[in-house]
């Protein structure tokens with residue numbers, strides 16, 4: 178008899194207005210991740226996606242923003258290993274160490290991408306999600322923050338109207354040069370509004386010290402050690 182275990186894509190994650198069907202992690206996923214951490218000091222977002230997210234998805238050809246990817250990783254983690262993770266913190270008041278189990282749902286504040294249209298003078302930008310993984314890969318390896326933000330801005334432009342004329346067919350290079358040629362006030366105005374349309378993801382724990390009962394608010398850049406522990 179052939180041995181097989183049918184795990185199925187029975188779970189659904191809703192991230193903004195997108196829905197993803199997924200299965201929980203298998204032993205292979207966990208092992209692949211642990212092997213990667215043995216070999217690499219830093220696991221990049223792309224590695225995390227390939228090891229712990231893509232294999233779980235029913236529809237694997239998806240393009241996710243960094244925040245959507247984090248949210249999806251947490252949803253898969255919740256179904257695979259449970260909805261809480263352990264952490265320690267030192268109370269700001271009595272300086273005692275608290276040991277507690279934290280619920281993911283209690284610390285996450287997420288607002289999804291909300292792209293629309295921006296007009297500055299006679300230029301209208303129509304923003305949207307980056308349309309493909311291929312295009313998104315242009316962000317890989319950019320070391321300068323300024324250049325990264327610039328390329329990211331360009332990648333989210335789906336259409337441009339210049340003086341009433343619509344342009345929706347252009348190569349990335351053409352678009353890049355066009356945006357570089359704009360007067361700074363048009364670019365800066367559009368850039369500020371574009372940033373406001375992007376998703377935000379924050380982790381903040383509000384808790385009461387088990388020893389002195391003082392309220393502690395802990396801001397986390399990311400969730401500590403939440404994958405397996």
Ligand SMILES: [Zn+2]
Nearest residue numbers: 268271386389
């Ligand atoms: Zn305390």
